[in-house]
Amino acid sequence: MLLYSKLRRFALIDGKGRRAKLIDFIVELLPEGYPRVTHILFRDSRRKQEVLSWDAVVSIDHVGRNIKVKDVETGELAPEEWLRKRVLLSDVHDSMILDLEHLRAARANGLLLKEEDGDLLLCGIDTSLSATLRWITGGRFGYVPKATTHDWAAIEFLRGDPQTVKKCMVDGEGIAKLPAGEVARLANQLPYMHAAELIMLLPDALAINTLEAMTARRRLQVFEELTEQRGLRMLELMAPDVAADLMGTLQTETMQDFLDRLPEVQSKRIIDLLCYPEHTVGGIMTNDIVFAPMRMTIAEAREKLRERLKEPDFVYLIFIVDDEIAKRQQGIVPIRYLLTADDNQTLQEIMDKKVLTLDALESADKASFKVIESQLAALPVVAPNGQLLGAVTVDAAVLQAAPEAWGSQAPRIFS
Amino acid sequence: MNKEVDPKELEELETGEQLTLPIRPRDLRRSIRVTIRGRSVRLAGIRHIPPGLLGWLLVLGPGLIATSAGNDAGGIATYSSAGAKYGYDLIWVMVIITVSLAVVQEMCARLGAATGRGLLDLIRERFGAGWAIFAVGVILIANGGVTISEFVGIGAAMELIGVSKNLAIPLTAGFLWYLVVYGNYPSVEKIFLAMTVVFFAYPIAAFMGHPDWVQVAHGAFIPKIRWESDYIFIVVGLMGTTITPYMQLFQQSSLVEKGVARRHYGPERADAYFGSVFSNMMSIFMIIATAATLFVVGQHEIETAADAARALEPVVGSAAKTLFGIGLLGASLLAGAVLPLATAYAICEAFGLPKGVNLDFRRARVFFNLFTGLIVIGAVVALIPNIPLIKMLVWIQVLNGVLLPIILVFILLLINDSRLVGHLKNTRFYNFLGWGTFAMITFAVVIMIAGQVLEPFGIHLFGGG
Numbered sequence: 001m002l003l004y005s006k007l008r009r010f011a012l013i014d015g016k017g018r019r020a021k022l023i024d025f026i027v028e029l030l031p032e033g034y035p036r037v038t039h040i041l042f043r044d045s046r047r048k049q050e051v052l053s054w055d056a057v058v059s060i061d062h063v064g065r066n067i068k069v070k071d072v073e074t075g076e077l078a079p080e081e082w083l084r085k086r087v088l089l090s091d092v093h094d095s096m097i098l099d100l101e102h103l104r105a106a107r108a109n110g111l112l113l114k115e116e117d118g119d120l121l122l123c124g125i126d127t128s129l130s131a132t133l134r135w136i137t138g139g140r141f142g143y144v145p146k147a148t149t150h151d152w153a154a155i156e157f158l159r160g161d162p163q164t165v166k167k168c169m170v171d172g173e174g175i176a177k178l179p180a181g182e183v184a185r186l187a188n189q190l191p192y193m194h195a196a197e198l199i200m201l202l203p204d205a206l207a208i209n210t211l212e213a214m215t216a217r218r219r220l221q222v223f224e225e226l227t228e229q230r231g232l233r234m235l236e237l238m239a240p241d242v243a244a245d246l247m248g249t250l251q252t253e254t255m256q257d258f259l260d261r262l263p264e265v266q267s268k269r270i271i272d273l274l275c276y277p278e279h280t281v282g283g284i285m286t287n288d289i290v291f292a293p294m295r296m297t298i299a300e301a302r303e304k305l306r307e308r309l310k311e312p313d314f315v316y317l318i319f320i321v322d323d324e325i326a327k328r329q330q331g332i333v334p335i336r337y338l339l340t341a342d343d344n345q346t347l348q349e350i351m352d353k354k355v356l357t358l359d360a361l362e363s364a365d366k367a368s369f370k371v372i373e374s375q376l377a378a379l380p381v382v383a384p385n386g387q388l389l390g391a392v393t394v395d396a397a398v399l400q401a402a403p404e405a406w407g408s409q410a411p412r413i414f415s
Numbered sequence: 416m417n418k419e420v421d422p423k424e425l426e427e428l429e430t431g432e433q434l435t436l437p438i439r440p441r442d443l444r445r446s447i448r449v450t451i452r453g454r455s456v457r458l459a460g461i462r463h464i465p466p467g468l469l470g471w472l473l474v475l476g477p478g479l480i481a482t483s484a485g486n487d488a489g490g491i492a493t494y495s496s497a498g499a500k501y502g503y504d505l506i507w508v509m510v511i512i513t514v515s516l517a518v519v520q521e522m523c524a525r526l527g528a529a530t531g532r533g534l535l536d537l538i539r540e541r542f543g544a545g546w547a548i549f550a551v552g553v554i555l556i557a558n559g560g561v562t563i564s565e566f567v568g569i570g571a572a573m574e575l576i577g578v579s580k581n582l583a584i585p586l587t588a589g590f591l592w593y594l595v596v597y598g599n600y601p602s603v604e605k606i607f608l609a610m611t612v613v614f615f616a617y618p619i620a621a622f623m624g625h626p627d628w629v630q631v632a633h634g635a636f637i638p639k640i641r642w643e644s645d646y647i648f649i650v651v652g653l654m655g656t657t658i659t660p661y662m663q664l665f666q667q668s669s670l671v672e673k674g675v676a677r678r679h680y681g682p683e684r685a686d687a688y689f690g691s692v693f694s695n696m697m698s699i700f701m702i703i704a705t706a707a708t709l710f711v712v713g714q715h716e717i718e719t720a721a722d723a724a725r726a727l728e729p730v731v732g733s734a735a736k737t738l739f740g741i742g743l744l745g746a747s748l749l750a751g752a753v754l755p756l757a758t759a760y761a762i763c764e765a766f767g768l769p770k771g772v773n774l775d776f777r778r779a780r781v782f783f784n785l786f787t788g789l790i791v792i793g794a795v796v797a798l799i800p801n802i803p804l805i806k807m808l809v810w811i812q813v814l815n816g817v818l819l820p821i822i823l824v825f826i827l828l829l830i831n832d833s834r835l836v837g838h839l840k841n842t843r844f845y846n847f848l849g850w851g852t853f854a855m856i857t858f859a860v861v862i863m864i865a866g867q868v869l870e871p872f873g874i875h876l877f878g879g880g
Contacts, residue, residue, distance in 0.1 A: 094543055096767065107767025111543065129766055129781055135544045160530075160540070161834075191671075192531035217674035221531060224676050248462045251678065252447065259451045271451060274460040283460055 001123075002060075004088060004111035005131070006139025010065050011278040012042050012052075014072040019289035020044055022067065025088045026051065026123055034121035034152050037113070040067070041078060041087065050075035054120060072134050088122070091159070096194055097125055098156040098186055100174050105189040108150045108157065110134055112149060125150050125157075161194035162225045176203055183211035192218060196225035199234070220249045232258060236266055241286040241396065273390075281367045282360040284400050285381045287390035291319040293345055299343035320351045321388050328386040331355060332376075357382045360389050364400050371397035438724060468678030474682045477669030478520060486567025486697055487615060488743060488748045489815075492808035493656045495723040498705030499650050500715045501641075502746060503626070503634030508650055509699050510635050510658045515852035517691035519823065520847060523663045524589045524687045526599045527670030528680040528834035534667050534726065534766035538825050541832060547765050550825060555608050557660045557818045558758040560811040562789050564798035568747030571720035571804050575740030581798065588794035591752045592787065596772055607752075610685065610745020613738050616730045618700040618767050623729035631703055647863045652809050654856050655816025661754055664761050675687070677839055683702075701726070717805050744792030755789035817864070827853065 012020040012098045026039040039051045058068040087141040092108060099106050110131025112124035133142035156175050156346050175183060175198070187195045187210050195214075198221060199207045211219055211234060223231055223246060235243050235258055247255045247270055259267050264363065269287050276282025290308055305318065316335055322328045331351030341350045356374055358367045358381045371379050371392050378391040446459035486494075495507045523534065528536060535554065569587050570580030594603055640646075650878035666687065675683055705726040709717070717723050725737035731738050756772070759782050763770035769779040776783050827849050833840045841849065869875075 016808060094540055096540075104769065105767065106764075107539070109766060127767055132544055132548065132766060136548060162817045191536075192674075192676075215674070217676075220679070221676040224678055237656075244460060245462075248458075249679075252449065252461075256449050256451060264452070267451070271456055271458070274458040275456065275460045277446075278462055333852060 001113070001144070002120075003134060003144070004093065004113055004114040004137045005134040006138070007060075007113065008088075009138045010060070010067050012040065012069055012072060014069050017057075018045075018072045019066075020072045020075075023049065026118070026172060027088055027092070034123045034377060035092075036113075037120040038123070042072075042075065044075060046100040049078045051078045052076075052185055055149070057118075057120075058077045060115065060120075068141045087170075088099050092122070096160065096190065096222045097127070097156045098152075098158065098175060098190075098198075099127065099150055099154070100156065100178065101150060101154045103178075103182055103186055105186065105194075105385070108142075111358060112144075112156065115415075123152055124156055125152070140150075156198075156201075158190070158197050159190065160193040160197060160228070161386065162193060162200050175201070178208060179210035180206055181213070188218070191195055192221040195223055196222045201227060202213050204237055205231065208234060212239065212242050216245055216249065219246055224250075235262055235270075239267065239286060240269035240273055240288045241284070241366045246280070248274055262341075276360060278366075279364050280361050281358045281364055281381055281392060282389070283358070284364045284396045285358075285390040285392045286396070289319055289388075290317075290320050291313060291324075291327065291388060292333075293323050294348040294351065296321045296347050297343065298338065298345050298347070298350070301347055303339060310362075317391070318347075318389055319391065320347050327388045329355075329357060329380050329382045329388040332380065355380065359384070368397035368400040372401060423467060427436045430875065469748055470682060471685050474686045475689060476671075476686060477666060477673060478524060478683075478686035478688075479693060480690070481666040482516065482520060482690040482694035482696070485657055485659055485662055485694055486611075486701075486746065487561070487565060488571070488747045489564040489724060489808045490656045490698065491568075491614075491746070492564075492717070493649070493652045493708075493812045494701035494803045495726060496717050496809055497653060497703035498710040498726070498806060499717050499722075500649065501646065502706040502710040503631050503703065504639050505649065505653065506634040506699055506702060507636060507638045508629065508653050509657070509695055509702065511696040511855070512654060513691060514848065515691065515855070516658050516695060517688045518845065518848045519658055519663060519826065520666050520691050520851060521687040522682055522826055522845070523667040524670045525839050526678060526681055526826070526836065527667035528675040528683060528829055529677045529839040531671055533760045533761050533764050534664055534822075534826070534829075537829050537835070539765040541829060541835065542825075550822070551762050551765060553759060553818050554660060554664070554761065557662075557815050557822075558754055559792060560814050561659065561661060561787060561794045562751065562754050562758075562793035564808050564811045565751035566793040567802075567804055567808055569751060570741050570797050572740045572744035572747060575720055575736050575743070577723065582795050584794050586768050587748070587751070588790050591748065592790050593794060595752050595756055595786070596783070607745045607749040609740055611749065613742030614697065614701075614746070616727050616738065616742075617697060617704050620704040620727050620730045621700040621707065622637060623702055624726075626707035635699075642862070644866050646867065647812060647859060650796050651807070651816040651856075651859050651863050652812040653816075654859060655814065655819060656812035657695065658751075658819055658852075658856075659815050660819060660822045661810075663826065664757055665753075668757065668761070676759045677837060682840060703727075719804060723805070751790075753794065755786050755793070758789060759783075759785035781849045813863075816856065817860050820860065823849070823853045823856070
């Protein structure tokens with residue numbers, strides 16, 4: 001195992017004894033395997049920055065602290081696009097990493113390399129304070145603690161620049177394998193630019209879950225740093241109530257632009273929710289609910305609702321209405337009833353009729369307690385004429401009723 | 416409180432398109448009308464900060480707390496010493512520093528909002544591990560010094576109340592440590608904060624001391640520079656205690672914690688500006704109150720906390736000592752707990768190490784060692800017998816002043832990096848004020864150090880003092 005902190009102090013020396021000052025290594029990030037050092041960046045005798053292919057390396061002399069190359073003179077002036085590649089010092093060392101093994105955010109305080117078949121590979125990261133000591137002493141002091149060294153495969157590294165994420169990230173395989181809750185927890189440990197970078201990297205479903213698990217403020221911070229295309233995609237897939245909360249905090253022109261460009265169904269759902277003030281039932285309800293007319297038979301209902309049930313987040317209750325146009329609330333049918341009832345029965349026969357309903361403009365705080373006390377997964381929200389508008393789920397009610405700091409209980413006084 | 420809307424206030428919408436939304440109140444406050452897909456809709460669920468006074472009051476918080484934290488034991492000692500020794504002559508320094516403080520604090524708030532990261536973390540990422548270690552060293556010395564001054568303040572306050580500092584300091588150190596690590600610190604913090612309300616007596620004392628307001632105005636707006644080592648020394652001390660490095664750390668971290676998105680930063684400026692002006696007005700009143708009570712009677716040296724407390728006598732009479740003691744204790748306890756915690760957080764953040772009082776000792780060893788170490792050092796140094804309390808407090812503020820330009824350079828370089836802060840980069844005017852502040856403090860520090868260094872060689876830069 002080679003320490004980067006030590007190796008970067010080595011000198012370049014060629015067969016004719018000419019020496020050059022090593023500046024850094026350029027690595028190629030690959031979708032799989034360890035990143036390989038492709039070039040050496042060095043300063044020539046005229047003090048110009050040049051690059052030399054790694055193929056020109058003969059050997060690494062650890063005792064003499066130098067890297068032997070064929071001919072220093074064969075170096076080429078470093079072109080801009082080469083310098084934009086991954087230079088270890090400026091781009092990997094010091095960057096923020098996600099330790100997928102211990103599920104925490106950390107910093108790459110030290111880099112570990114190894115020689116394999118003539119190649120120099122970046123194989124690991126050291127996150128300990130000891131690595132910093134090694135850094136300032138050129139690798140002379142400071143041990144390598146096993147507990148804080150991580151294999152390259154067990155980390156993701158982030159640069160805090162969501163707009164260039166495609167060029168920077170290794171790939172999303174590692175973190176994408178984690179459960180959504182863990183990803184959300186990891187994302188919450190990150191500064192928001194890094195969290196935005198992570199959202200850019202994750203597959204859609206996981207990105208949505210991660211965004212939805214954030215507090216409203218953080219969601220706004222992260223969302224605003226996404227590319228327009230990614231932001232639009234997130235809004236399209238997001239639960240309408242969460243999307244409406246987010247849209248309500250965007251600048252008016254940005255909100256208008258997104259609402260114009262979103263698919264019509266999602267745009268309309270969001271607009272409907274945005275019509276209600278923040279502290280009313282309408283402000284915390286979701287209108288992405290499953291409803292069916294009361295005269296429908298169980299068999300018909302199962303057939304018709306099969307596809308619909310795949311879409312919304314909230315599927316534990318089916319709201320029963322008089323017909324699909326007037327949509328006047330009549331009762332509720334839990335999924336269990338629907339699965340256990342006879343095919344020939346109608347929804348009207350099995351529905352719970354005595355369900356408390358909420359007014360869209362009543363206080364969100366009071367209504368939340370009604371939802372919690374009802375012991376139901378949600379309560380329907382209706383207009384004065386009885387029309388079903390949406391539902392307040394127990395999740396939304398608990399979030400509304402709980403103290404504001406409840407969501408981030410861990411004392412994070414300073415970031 | 417949320418007010419329920421009377422159903423009578425509702426009206427039905429006639430448009431068929433809004434079938435799922437047949438109702439809305441007649442008078443929806445704070446709603447906006449927008450056109451989406453060619454259709455005009457009124458949206459009431461908009462959550463923007465309201466314009467005007469209400470919006471301004473809503474953003475107040477971190478800036479006010481960060482800058483008010485500067486009025487701690489060291490601050491009181493320095494302002495009192497300035498008032499007692501030079502009367503109203505140094506108020507002009509405070510007027511200039513108020514502008515500088517507002518600019519520096521606003522830049523830090525902007526950095527926090529633009530990056531979502533603390534100052535040391537940014538230094539680490541932008542300048543690399545070497546510079547981060549250097550900055551950590553500077554912060555450790557500066558914050559370590561202020562932590563010492565807080566424990567000195569605790570000892571002095573307890574002695575005013577009649578408790579020996581030899582007993583009070585170790586007990587308080589243990590209490591603060593336990594409170595932060597195991598106890599319910601946020602609740603007790605409110606008590607500490609309430610104790611500092613005593614210092615609101617300073618503006619009253621300033622008026623009741625019947626100062627010569629013409630002289631006050633003269634001192635505030637017509638700079639009177641004395642070429643004396645003590646004068647330069649106290650000027651650097653005033654700069655160091657008013658624009659303390661930990662206030663910058665605190666301001667930036669608070670904005671990060673508040674979760675302000677960079678496109679919504681605008682209104683937050685008001686908080687940094689208001690906090691700076693409010694806190695420095697309090698500091699100026701401390702100088703005026705001390706000048707009006709001590710300077711005018713010829714007491715130019717403040718040796719003990721009891722001397723400083725005399726400035727409050729016009730308001731509370733013989734209870735001045737006790738009340739001053741309570742205020743000083745509150746301010747010192749507050750900073751004595753927060754400062755080591757903030758320092759440990761910032762350092763661990765820079766190196767990506769586990770941090771937070773909710774973690775156990777094995778997982779966050781460096782964090783807890785730093786926190787504990789700072790408290791222990793603060794308490795032990797404050798226990799040294801026969802140390803000149805007030806002089807030591809002023810010296811620590813001077814040390815802060817000396818270290819301040821280093822932190823300022825980092826802040827100015829970071830806030831001008833458009834890759835990092837995007838459109839929140841400094842304007843030319845801000846750069847002028849920022850670099851001007853740096854130049855002013857650096858000049859004062861260089862003059863002070865040069866005077867001290869050249870003195871043994873027989874070169875006298877200053878005329879007296």
